[in-house]
Amino acid sequence: MKAISIGELLSSHPLLSGLPAADIETVAGCARNVIIKPGDMLLAEGQRADSLYLVRYGIVSIEIHSPGVGSIVIDTVGPGGVVGWSWLFPPYRYHFDARAVEVVRAVAFDATCLRDKAETDEQLGHLLYKRVAEVLLERLQMTRVRLLDLYGSKSVR
Amino acid sequence: MAPLPYRVTETQEEAPGVVTISISPLGTAIPAHRHGQFNMLTAFGLGESAISLSGSGPEGKLVHTVRDVGPVTSALCGARPGDVVGVRGPFGTGWGVEDGSFLEEGDVVVVAGGIGLAPLRGAISALVARRSAALEARTRSGNVCLVIGAREPQQLIFGDDLARWAAGGARVTVTVDIPDARWRGGVGLVTSHLGAAGFEVEGATALICGPEIMMRFTARGLVDAGVAPERIRVALERNMQCGLAWCGHCQLGPLLVCRDGPVVPYTDVVADLLVQRER
Numbered sequence: 001m002k003a004i005s006i007g008e009l010l011s012s013h014p015l016l017s018g019l020p021a022a023d024i025e026t027v028a029g030c031a032r033n034v035i036i037k038p039g040d041m042l043l044a045e046g047q048r049a050d051s052l053y054l055v056r057y058g059i060v061s062i063e064i065h066s067p068g069v070g071s072i073v074i075d076t077v078g079p080g081g082v083v084g085w086s087w088l089f090p091p092y093r094y095h096f097d098a099r100a101v102e103v104v105r106a107v108a109f110d111a112t113c114l115r116d117k118a119e120t121d122e123q124l125g126h127l128l129y130k131r132v133a134e135v136l137l138e139r140l141q142m143t144r145v146r147l148l149d150l151y152g153s154k155s156v157r
Numbered sequence: 158m159a160p161l162p163y164r165v166t167e168t169q170e171e172a173p174g175v176v177t178i179s180i181s182p183l184g185t186a187i188p189a190h191r192h193g194q195f196n197m198l199t200a201f202g203l204g205e206s207a208i209s210l211s212g213s214g215p216e217g218k219l220v221h222t223v224r225d226v227g228p229v230t231s232a233l234c235g236a237r238p239g240d241v242v243g244v245r246g247p248f249g250t251g252w253g254v255e256d257g258s259f260l261e262e263g264d265v266v267v268v269a270g271g272i273g274l275a276p277l278r279g280a281i282s283a284l285v286a287r288r289s290a291a292l293e294a295r296t297r298s299g300n301v302c303l304v305i306g307a308r309e310p311q312q313l314i315f316g317d318d319l320a321r322w323a324a325g326g327a328r329v330t331v332t333v334d335i336p337d338a339r340w341r342g343g344v345g346l347v348t349s350h351l352g353a354a355g356f357e358v359e360g361a362t363a364l365i366c367g368p369e370i371m372m373r374f375t376a377r378g379l380v381d382a383g384v385a386p387e388r389i390r391v392a393l394e395r396n397m398q399c400g401l402a403w404c405g406h407c408q409l410g411p412l413l414v415c416r417d418g419p420v421v422p423y424t425d426v427v428a429d430l431l432v433q434r435e436r
Contacts, residue, residue, distance in 0.1 A: 014352065059343065059353075073336045076344040078353030101341060141374075142346050146334055150346075150368040151271035151308035 006031050009107050013054045014080045015131055023124050030113035034106050042083055042098040042106075049086035049094050050111050055079055058104035063097040071097065082135055087111030158401065160199045160243025161185055163219065165236045171314040172307075174225040175272055176234040177211060179218060180242060186217030187244055191251030192280035193392065193420045196221065197400050199243030200232035207397035207415070208233070209276035210247065219244065222275035222314065248400040250420045252280040252364050252390060257287050263360025264299040266384075268347050268375050270306040270367025274314055276392055276419070277366050282318070285325040292326070301327040302356040306347035306367070309335045328355045347371065348378045358383040365423075366392040373431045376423045389423035391431075409433075 007028045010016045016024060034053075036042060042053055042060060053060070060083050062075040074096070077083050083106075086094045092111070118125035163180035170176050187196070195209045198221060206229040212220030225234040236242060259265050265284055269277050284301045291298035303322065307313045310333055323329040332343030332350050343350050347367070363379050365372045372391045380386055395407040395414040402416035410430045412418060421427050 061344065070338070073340070073344050075349075076332070076342075078330075078343065078350060080352040139349075142349050145348075145370065145374055146346055148370060149308070149334070150371050151306070151312065151334070 006033060006107065009033065009056065010054070013056065013107065015054055015082055015135060019127060019131075023121075023127060026117055026121065026124060027109070027114060027128070030110045030117060031107050032110075034108045036100040036104040036106065038100050038102050040100050042100065042104070043094045044097050045094055047094050049084060049092040051084055052087050052109040052111055052114065053083040053098075053106040054109070055081045055083060056105045056107065058106075059101040060104055061099050061101050063099060065097065071099075076101065084111075085132075085136065087115065088129075088132065158245055160197070160205070160245045161187060162241050163244050165238050165240045165242060166218070167238060168236060171222060172312045174234070175222065175312075175314055176225070177220060177222045178233060178236055178242075179212075179214070179220050180244070181219075182217040182244075183241065187219075187246050189213075190219075190247035192254055192283060193251035193276055194247040194249050195276070195397070195419060196244050196246030196248065197397070198223075198229075198233055199245075200229045200236075201241070201243060203232050204229045205243070205245075205398070206230055206233070207248075207400070209392075209419070211275040211278045212282075213279070222272065222278075224272045245400060248397070248415055249418055252277070252420050254280045254283050254287075254364075259362040260284060260288055260291065260299045260301070261297060262299070263362065264302055264356040266302045266304065266351075266354055266356045266361055266363045266379070268304045268306075268351070268363065268365045268367070270347055270371045271308070271312070272314065273367030273371075273392070274305060277364060278315060278318060280364060281322055281327070285322050285327050288327075289325055299360070300356060302354040303327055303329045304347045304350050304354050305329070305331045306350075306371070307331075307333050309333055310337055310340050310342075330354050346374070348374045351375070351378050351382065361388065363389040365389065369394070369431055373428075376428070376431075380423075386423050386425075386428070390420050391423050391427065392420050393418040393427075393430075 007024050060077045061073045063071040083098045162183040167179040197205045198208045199205045208221045211222040223233045225231045288298045393414050397415040398406040400415045402413040407414040
């Protein structure tokens with residue numbers, strides 16, 4: 001059986017699908033395939049944001065720790081999702097914890113490597129940041145809709 | 158069209174303020190319904206309310222799942238076995254799952270939010286049964302993919318059905334807005350979990366029921382993913398009173414929802430109506 005290359009994994013992920021093969025090849029140099037066990041952390045609040053994860057399989061919970069309360073889950077990210085946005089802008093520190101709820105298979109990017117490539121190759125950088133902005137916009141919209149408390153007591157359904 | 162008397166045979170609290178009541182005819186029964194249709198239920202002395210059917214059984218048994226949001230629904234939620242309620246119906250359009258063509262053409266993705274799962278319950282059971290029968294007969298069948306959302310885990314309804322559908326081969330994704338410490342499912346809006354539902358866009362049919370804002374975002378998300386708008390069905394909810402398209406209380410643009418809905422295809426007209434500001 002032929003092993004699937006990192007490039008193929010990246011091409012099949014919604015964040016990068018449709019990108020020119022040369023660009024996929026460029027960013028693939030910063031990526032590695034990872035498997036995270038249930039309960040293990042992908043990243044932790046305050047830690048240096050040195051990785052970005054493209055989730056291929058499994059569920060990741062985005063959490064925040066509250067003293068005396070414990071970890072509060074604020075969102076989950078499944079296959080096709082992205083975990084670890086803080087790599088984008090200084091001070092490059094994670095704002096939340098991320099934990100594998102079940103076995104997670106993902107492609108992990110070395111954030112510094114990815115930033116360097118995006119800044120060296122402006123066309124690639126433009127494409128990459130545009131894709132990232134689309135996903136962030138969608139996440140922002142979903143967060144705003146959640147604030148409506150759609151299923152709350154005023155809803156008939 | 159006078160309501161027919163039905164006796165309450167069983168009640169079950171599904172979640173705080175949400176009760177499923179089973180009723181059987183005292184005499185004449187209403188005609189057979191299609192999945193997705195609704196009845197007008199009378200709490201005698203208080204009034205009528207439009208309630209979707211969430212199931213049925215032998216000898217004219219009907220099942221409705223009611224959320225307590227006003228005097229009539231409060232009385233229905235508080236009904237006890239032996240009480241008598243009135244029934245008119247069935248009214249409106251259904252999901253269209255009866256002929257089985259959806260699964261022959263591709264996957265069916267069902268997205269439900271809150272008590273919006275109730276009008277879909279019968280349709281989901283029918284789809285899961287049809288898929289199992291097709292697999293047994295080695296004929297072509299798409300998958301049944303469910304994305305179910307609720308505010309909190311304790312507000313999820315039909316927990317036994319979710320387990321049964323999953324055991325029957327459906328791909329079930331459940332997500333809540335506010336998890337508790339024991340919750341191990343998804344967190345976030347149903348729209349955020351469409352990608353994880355595991356359906357093939359080509360030939361897919363989508364059935365959506367829930368708060369209208371949720372349906373808008375879900376339908377747009379599915380269209381953006383490549384699902385054909387005419388293969389998306391949403392369930393509208395308006396102030397249904399006569400059920401016969403006479404009184405006009407449920408008018409929404411060119412539609413009288415009690416007759417032309419509640420289940421309608423997500424055409425341009427419906428997409429526009431879902432964002433129409435009422436005057």
